[in-house]
C-alpha cells in the first residue's frame with residue numbers, strides 16, 4: 650500500500666515528466682520511490698539516456714552534477730542541497746593542474762567522485778565498476794589517478810606495464826574499516842564470503858573474497874551459493890540485498906560503514922524537490938563541455 654507521500658510523489662513525477670534515480674546507499678524509502686536504483690556507472694548511463702525532462706537525483710552532488718553534464722537540456726534536481734562527497738572535495742582543478750605540470754606525459758583518469766571543474770581537467774572519467782578497463786584503454790605509460798588513492802592502488806595492483814601516480818584522496822566512510830574488524834568477523838562467520846568496495850584501504854582489501862562496485866557486490870551476493878555474506882561497503886546496499894535474497898544472512902563488516910551525506914535525503918526531500926523544482930544543478934557551459942568529453946569517453950568503453 651502506498652502512503653499519501655509516495656502517492657503525491659508519483660503524481661508529481663507524472664506531472665513534471667520526471668525520473669527518480671537513486672544510489673544504492675540511499676535510505677530504503679527513497680530507493681523504493683525511485684525508478685532506477687544503481688551504482689554510479691549505471692545511474693550516469695540512465696541520466697545520459699532518459700527521455701524524461703526532469704531528473705531527480707537521490708545521491709550526492711557529484712552524481713547529480715554528472716547527470717547535468719551529460720543531459721544539459723534536462724532539469725536536474727538534487728533533493729538536499731548540501732549532500733556532498735568529502736572525497737570529491739579533496740581535489741581541486743588548480744591542484745590537478747599543478748600535478749599535470751609535474752607529469753606532462755601522463756593521462757589523467759578521474760574517478761567520478763569529483764567536481765565538474767576537475768573532470769574538465771581530466772582525460773577520461775571512471776567509476777569503481779570500470780576503472781581497470783578505463784586505465785587499460787589508455788596508451789600512456791603514466792597515469793595520474795584522482796582522487797581516490799585506495800581505488801587507484803587497487804587498479805595499480807591489477808594493471809601491467811603502467812605507472813599509476815596517486816592523488817592523496819580517500820573515502821571517509823570506507824576508511825573506517827579496520828583489518829582487526831575483518832579478522833574478527835571472519836572468526837565469527839568462518840563460512841562466510843567477504844565482499845568489499847575498492848574504496849577500502851589496501852590492507853583491508855587484501856582480506857576480501859570479492860571486490861567490486863556497489864551493484865557488482867549486490868549482483869555477486871545473489872549469484873554465490875554461500876548463505877552468510879559479509880558486506881564491506883555502505884549499509885544502504887543491505888536493502889536490495891535482503892529484498893532479493895530473503896534466504897541469505899548479511900552482516901555489515903563495520904559499524905562505521907554509514908555515509909552521513911548519502912543518508913541526508915528523506916522521502917519528504919524527494920517530494921519537495923518535485924513540488925518546488927529544487928535544488929537545480931547548474932554547470933558553467935565551458936566547464937561542462939570539457940567535463941562531458943571525459944565522461945563520454947568513459948561511457949564509450951564497453
Ligand code: 13P
Nearest residue numbers: 688689690776777862863
Ligand atoms: P559505486 O559507483 O560503486 O556505486 O560507488 C559510489 C560511491 O560513492 C562509493 O562510495
Ligand code: SF4
Nearest residue numbers: 734735736820822908
Ligand atoms: Fe563519498 Fe564515501 Fe560517501 Fe561514497 S561513501 S559518497 S565516496 S563519502
